[in-house]
Every structure is written in structure tokens, then in C-alpha cells.
Amino acid sequence: MGRKLLFENVQVEGIRGYDVYRREGGYRSVEKALGEMTPDQVTDEVKKSGLRGRGGAGFPTGMKWSFIAKPEGVPRHLVCNADESEPGTFKDRYLMEFLPHLLIEGLIVSSYALGSHVTYIYVRGEYSWVIDILETAIGEAKANGWLGNNILDKGFDLEIYVHRGAGAYICGEETALLESLEGKRGLPRIKPPFPAVKGVWDRPTVVNNVETLAAVVPIILIGGEEYSKIGVGKSTGTKLISACGNINKPGVYEIDMTISVEDFVYSDEYCGGIPKGKKMKACIPGGSSVPILPANLLLKTAKGEKRLMNYESLSDGGFVKGSMLGSGGFIVLDEDQCVVKHTLTLARFYHHESCGQCSPCREGTGWMEKILRNIDTGKGKMSDIDLLWDIQRRIEGNTICPLGDAAAWPVAAAIRHFRDEFEWHVLNPEESQKRNYGLAHYADPLEPAVAAV
Amino acid sequence: MAEEKKLFKVTIDNITVEVEPGTTILNAARRIGGDVAPPAMCYYTTLKGSGGKCRTCLVEVAAGSTADPRPMPKLVASCRTNVMDGMVVKNVTSEKALDARKGIVEFLLINHPLDCPICDQAGECSLQDLSYEHGTEGTRYTFNRRVFEKHDIGPYIQLHMTRCILCYRCVYVADQLTNRREHGILDRGDHSEIATYIHKALENDFIGNVIDVCPVGALTDKTFRFKNRVWFLKPLDAHRDCPRCSGKVTLWNRGEEVFRVTARKDQWGEVKDFICNECRFEKKKTADWVIEGPTRIDRHSVISGNHYVDTVAPKETLPEVMGGRKPKLLMDINQVSEVNRKDIDLSGIQGPAHSVDFEKENS
Ligand SMILES: Cc1cc2nc3c(=O)[nH]c(=O)nc-3n(C[C@H](O)[C@H](O)[C@H](O)COP(=O)(O)O)c2cc1C
Numbered sequence A: 001m002g003r004k005l006l007f008e009n010v011q012v013e014g015i016r017g018y019d020v021y022r023r024e025g026g027y028r029s030v031e032k033a034l035g036e037m038t039p040d041q042v043t044d045e046v047k048k049s050g051l052r053g054r055g056g057a058g059f060p061t062g063m064k065w066s067f068i069a070k071p072e073g074v075p076r077h078l079v080c081n082a083d084e085s086e087p088g089t090f091k092d093r094y095l096m097e098f099l100p101h102l103l104i105e106g107l108i109v110s111s112y113a114l115g116s117h118v119t120y121i122y123v124r125g126e127y128s129w130v131i132d133i134l135e136t137a138i139g140e141a142k143a144n145g146w147l148g149n150n151i152l153d154k155g156f157d158l159e160i161y162v163h164r165g166a167g168a169y170i171c172g173e174e175t176a177l178l179e180s181l182e183g184k185r186g187l188p189r190i191k192p193p194f195p196a197v198k199g200v201w202d203r204p205t206v207v208n209n210v211e212t213l214a215a216v217v218p219i220i221l222i223g224g225e226e227y228s229k230i231g232v233g234k235s236t237g238t239k240l241i242s243a244c245g246n247i248n249k250p251g252v253y254e255i256d257m258t259i260s261v262e263d264f265v266y267s268d269e270y271c272g273g274i275p276k277g278k279k280m281k282a283c284i285p286g287g288s289s290v291p292i293l294p295a296n297l298l299l300k301t302a303k304g305e306k307r308l309m310n311y312e313s314l315s316d317g318g319f320v321k322g323s324m325l326g327s328g329g330f331i332v333l334d335e336d337q338c339v340v341k342h343t344l345t346l347a348r349f350y351h352h353e354s355c356g357q358c359s360p361c362r363e364g365t366g367w368m369e370k371i372l373r374n375i376d377t378g379k380g381k382m383s384d385i386d387l388l389w390d391i392q393r394r395i396e397g398n399t400i401c402p403l404g405d406a407a408a409w410p411v412a413a414a415i416r417h418f419r420d421e422f423e424w425h426v427l428n429p430e431e432s433q434k435r436n437y438g439l440a441h442y443a444d445p446l447e448p449a450v451a452a453v
Numbered sequence B: 001m002a003e004e005k006k007l008f009k010v011t012i013d014n015i016t017v018e019v020e021p022g023t024t025i026l027n028a029a030r031r032i033g034g035d036v037a038p039p040a041m042c043y044y045t046t047l048k049g050s051g052g053k054c055r056t057c058l059v060e061v062a063a064g065s066t067a068d069p070r071p072m073p074k075l076v077a078s079c080r081t082n083v084m085d086g087m088v089v090k091n092v093t094s095e096k097a098l099d100a101r102k103g104i105v106e107f108l109l110i111n112h113p114l115d116c117p118i119c120d121q122a123g124e125c126s127l128q129d130l131s132y133e134h135g136t137e138g139t140r141y142t143f144n145r146r147v148f149e150k151h152d153i154g155p156y157i158q159l160h161m162t163r164c165i166l167c168y169r170c171v172y173v174a175d176q177l178t179n180r181r182e183h184g185i186l187d188r189g190d191h192s193e194i195a196t197y198i199h200k201a202l203e204n205d206f207i208g209n210v211i212d213v214c215p216v217g218a219l220t221d222k223t224f225r226f227k228n229r230v231w232f233l234k235p236l237d238a239h240r241d242c243p244r245c246s247g248k249v250t251l252w253n254r255g256e257e258v259f260r261v262t263a264r265k266d267q268w269g270e271v272k273d274f275i276c277n278e279c280r281f282e283k284k285k286t287a288d289w290v291i292e293g294p295t296r297i298d299r300h301s302v303i304s305g306n307h308y309v310d311t312v313a314p315k316e317t318l319p320e321v322m323g324g325r326k327p328k329l330l331m332d333i334n335q336v337s338e339v340n341r342k343d344i345d346l347s348g349i350q351g352p353a354h355s356v357d358f359e360k361e362n363s
């Protein structure tokens, strides 16, 4: 069984409340950081830990913190990104719901490192009950002297405010989030300047994911070096995976990043296999934006090695033969699922969520949805498949924010790996309305890779 | 000792210019002129924060700077990217940029009504120019196009949202030029729309400028709607003493009659001196104005097609872009077409050319 750093005490009864959380050793990292360490030492520990952002892009957190500008007399802010709207991702919700104090503890230590005296948690509005939980926890923390002025008599002041979003996926993109926090329309900003220089109200700002900031707690407690020994390569520490789709045990799992994808899907400790003895057809391993993979390429890399649940292994093979760990939203599709319909669902989502600022994403996402709807309902043409490819190609990389890429990748990957299924839909318009293409060859063993000559 | 300003050297499409630090790639390219300047549908020099949205100005950066000569991984919006010393940029010499631009034109057109025959902007429309230069002749879009209701915003301006390309320029005008902003964007994505606060009339001294900044026919002058084609009018520089604005305008006349008044646009189609509503909408007599003379018009504009005096030919950059090599002539139009006959000097014909003009000598 893998080591648990975040969820060690999640099953303890009453851990949501302050008293139990404190009794189980909560807030020790604040005592340690504020009592024994300078802010720079905290940042150094985080650097040493090799922690990478858990929001999707996997950017090294310590490095991000060290980029924050420190102009004289200008306040700095830490903003916790709890917008979590990526389809398939629900790990932050679980963490905030059951361990609100763990997040607050992480926020205090991180704010101390960054010199933020006013820190915000931007929560997606749909998590209304989570907002209540967080506000209760903040009240408790404040009543017990962990927030407010002169915390632990160390001269550090901090207030944490919860800000609720209004239901837009795009407000998870960090600069749109900052606009929204300022009370404006959630439109991504054009970078540069980056938030580390000009963030919220033009002040230097760091935006980090909930899980990233919670992970700072164990890093401070066990030390960055110890933390970096867990996992492999550049995938250090533990990662929360929200598993869903056609599996026996959907839920949020804390894994250390050395287990194989196969173990994760089939072992009883995690997903527990596919219900009713069905076969896995495909999987999106890191939230809706990352490329979908057929079962055979998911379990083994193109080189024939076992694929592991970590940053490097999941992206092995690039976008042609690999995917990404992303935000850890693990979606499994069994043999009865239709990849065309599934791609349509995602396209509809990105079309709906595009902020509409830049033309490729605004126009292209809607166009892709319409074409996919035609194919799905048996009205597609062969040329539509190439047209889809051309549209996604011209969105990708040409937009202001990564939502354009996120809309393009799922379509590209579906066509790349499941072209047969798209063609079958076009060639069998009537049959495709009655039955699924099925498993086809998508779980067949891969041909051994031929060494390049 | 006066500190000497160090200039940055930047090479765009094989042509090198020196510009001040802080200059954008787009402005450096405009310094060179001609085809080297990328098309810009949303950027507007005088409007703070504009640009970066339409993505037509994307260019390839082949080398970031002398200090860090790595190429940039993605195409960048030239209107919002500053030059660095030693930067090497490819615009018309980059296949990647041209391909992306073709895509952008297609995206901008799929939901556009293409009602140019009844649109007042036709002839001075940036989207027409862009499609002509970078688009394809056919469309691959087979679905219904997006439509919106027309709205009057105040007594002078009509908003025809169906034509809008969401460049946000009018929003910046309303925000930066007028004292009360009641004009913005509602909703999100491809259903976002320019709107006023609950269909309010926009009564602001400078709101008329949204018409001039609008690159398409989404915002039009109600005092001019359907009155005339812009290429049948003669633009004249004129001025008057105005207590509110500079009073420097362009009159669009036919004979003595003033059909419309606009602010003066530079060669990139941008207004430098915004004008007030009174000058624009209420001074429609030639006697209200002191005429300075004909406006200089780019030769490529259809407005000059009517043998307008004082036209300027745009700068020809092709030989320079090709490093001195002569462009290869793939097709001599005179060999394949009867229309552009060498022996007929079209600009020598008074008035529009008719079929008889071509039949005359062709026997
Ligand atoms: C369209 C879009 C939506 C995003 N949504 C989220 C989100 O819901 N939660 C999140 O933590 N990061 C989200 N991100 C990533 C953030 O922009 C940012 O990279 C992240 O919050 C940085 O935190 P990290 O370094 O801790 O991962 C999103 C990015 C994009 C482009």
C-alpha cells in the first residue's frame, strides 16, 4: 500500500472540525515554518521537494514561487485555485470537503513563504456546500489564533477570504480567475505580463491549485528531501487521482507515482476493475483536456514498457502515442462506450465554455461540435473527419489561453486513435444509431515497436 | 550627458529596422510597410489594452533575440509582443503564419452574414480586405449562421451584431473616450454580444467614434445608412473650430453635398484624433467646414477606383523580402485572360468601363 501524505487521517471521525484535526497533529507545519524557518527556507524546501503543480500543467511549484516579483511597498497575494471545473476532476472537492483545515494549513505556510497577507480561495460556485465548510474552518482557525494579526506571536499577519465563482470553466484559467476575482468578466489576460509580476490588482500574485498548496504541509513536516524520495524521477510525492467512468470503485485515491496504470485500474485497492467483466476500451488519464488513449496504448507505452501513473510515463510517446497526467481526472470507457459520442460531449463542453475572446476558439469550438453532432447522428460525411482534423489543427497553439488547446486535443486524439470508429459511423449511418462500434481492436496487444533504422 | 537611447535591431521578413525598445512587432513591421505589416483586426494604437484577440496578426519568431536566439515555440500575436534586440520575425515568409492566418479568416467568416452587397461598410471593410488577401474562395461551413436582432443604440448609431467580429474595439472606445460607459459585452463564447445597458441610448459626446473603429459593418452611422456607396464619394480633409474636439475630419462628398463625416484615418485605418458627435452627425453642410483638399487615399482601396486624385501607391516590399531575388512570374494574366488587355488603359477610361470598351479594339 502506497504512502499517504494528504489522506493519512481522512477516515478519522470528525477530522473536518478543528479540534480533531489539531489533535491528530494539525497545524504543526505552521508552528515549524513560522517558528523555525524564514520564508526563503520554506520556498527552498518546496523547491527541494520537486513538487509540481497539481492543477494540470505540472509546473514546478518552488520555481514558480521564486519568480514572484518583490517590489518595495507593493502587497503580494497568494490565490488558491479551487475552481475545479475540468470534467472528470473532483479531487479538490474531496480534499476541501473532508480536510478543510489541511488546505488552510497549507495556505498559511505558503502565504508566509510568499509574503501574502491577504490570501484568496477562489471556489467554483457550484460547490456551495464546500464554501460553507471552508468558511466554518476559517472561522475556527481564526478563533484559535492561526489567522489574523501576529500569528503565533511571530509578527506574521494573514487573512484568508473565500471568493465564489459564478459557474464558468474559464475562470479556472489563472488570469481569468484573477479578472473574476477583481469583479470583472472572466476573460483570460494576454501574457506577458505574468501574474508573478502583475496579478490581482496589478500586484505580484501566485496562483496554485488546492492540492498543490495542501502538499506543502507534508513537505514542511517531513522535509523537501524526504518528500522528493517518494515517487520517481520528476514525479515526486503523492498525487490525488479522481477516478470515474466504467470502474467498480470510482472515487478519489492518493497514489504514489510508482504504480502502473494496470494496477490502478484493476487492483482492488484502487479502481477494482471494470464492472460486469467488461473490457476497457479507452481512457482519458488526466481530465477531459488531455488526449484519450485506447486501452492498449494506455497500459503499455509504444516501446512496450508498462505505463506508470506519473507525469513522465503518461506523456511517454508525446501526443502521438501518449497523453498527460494533467489534473488527475481518470476517466475509463468500457467496450460499450462510443468514442464519437464521447468526443461530441467534450466538444460541446468546450464550445459552451469558450470565453469568446479570440476567434479560433470562439468560432472553431462551435464548428467542431456541429460536425461531430452530424457524425454522431448518422449525417456525417467522410470529408468531415479531415475537416475536423483541420479545424483542431488551426485552433491549437493559436489562441490566447490553453482552453483552445484543451478543446483541440481531445478531438485530435480521438481521430488519431479511433479513426475507424468515426469512419464506421459515416459508412453505417443507420446501424450506428442502433449499436456501438464496440471494442474493435483497441485492446489488442500492440505490435512490437520496430526499431528506427 | 544626454543618455543615448539604445535602439533594437529587428529583422522582419529579411528586412532589418531599428526601433525603440518597447515597440511591438506589429509596429516595427508597419515601419517597413507593405505586405510585411501583418493585418490587424482588433489592435488599435490609440486604444489602451486593445489587441491580442482576433489572432490575424500572428507571426513566427524565428529567433527571440541576440541574447537568446531560440525560436518561440508558438506563433505570437505581433500586436502584443514587444521586439527584442536581434529578434528575427517571419510574417509573409512563414508558411506556418500564413496557414494560421488562413484559418483565422475562415473562422471569422463562418458566422459572418457576407451581406456586403447591402452593407454600408463595403469598400472600407477590414474583413473584406483580409478575406481578399488571405482567405479562400469557398467555404467549408455548411451550418446555419449565427444571427442577432438589429438594435438602435441612440439616435445616430445602429448595431448589427450579426456582422460583429468581437474585436472589442468599441468597448474600449466606450470605456476610454466617453464619461459614462454603458456599452459592453454580454454573455460568453460565440453567443457573446455587444450590448448597451438594457438597450439604453448612448448619449455621449464621443460615442460616435465606435463607428470609425469598428472594422466591419456592425456599427453604422444612421445618418448615412444606405445613402451611398463609399467609393462613389470623394473624401476631403476639412476642419472647423469645435469646442469639444480637434474638429479635424474627413468629409465624404458628392459634389457640394456632404454625405457623411468621419474622423481622419491613417494608412493603417486608424483614427488618431477622435471627433465629437456634433461634428460627425450634425454638421452636414459644406459651409460648416473649411476644406483643406482631397484626402490621400491608398491606391489599393476601392475608394480610389473612381480615379480619385492624390492616391498613394503602397510600398512594394516583395523584392526586399525575397532578399533581392526577382519574384518568379507563374502566370502572365494577359496570356490567359481577355479582361486585362494591355492595350486598354483602364484608368484612361472616363467613368466605369463597359463591355463596349473592350469590344472596340478587339476586332
Ligand atoms: C481553461 C482552463 C481551466 C483551468 N481550470 C483549473 C482549475 O479548475 N483548477 C486548477 O487548479 N487549475 C486550473 N487551470 C490551470 C491554472 O491556469 C493554473 O495553471 C493552475 O491553477 C496553477 O496551479 P498549479 O501550479 O498549482 O498547478 C486551468 C487552466 C485552463 C487553461
Ligand code: SF4
Residues within 6 Å of the ligand: A170, A188, A353, A354, A355, A356, A357, A358, A359, A361, A362, A399, A400, A401, A402, A403, A404, A405
Ligand atoms: S482560447 Fe478560448 S477561452 Fe481562451 S481566451 Fe481564447 S476564446 Fe477565451
Ligand code: SF4
Residues within 6 Å of the ligand: B163, B164, B165, B166, B167, B168, B169, B170, B171, B194, B210, B213, B214, B215, B216, B218, B219
Ligand atoms: S461592433 Fe464592431 S467594433 Fe464592436 S466588437 Fe464588434 S466588430 Fe468590433
Ligand code: FES
Residues within 6 Å of the ligand: B039, B040, B041, B042, B043, B051, B052, B053, B054, B055, B056, B057, B058, B077, B078, B079, B080
Ligand atoms: S491585431 Fe493582433 S490579435 Fe488582433
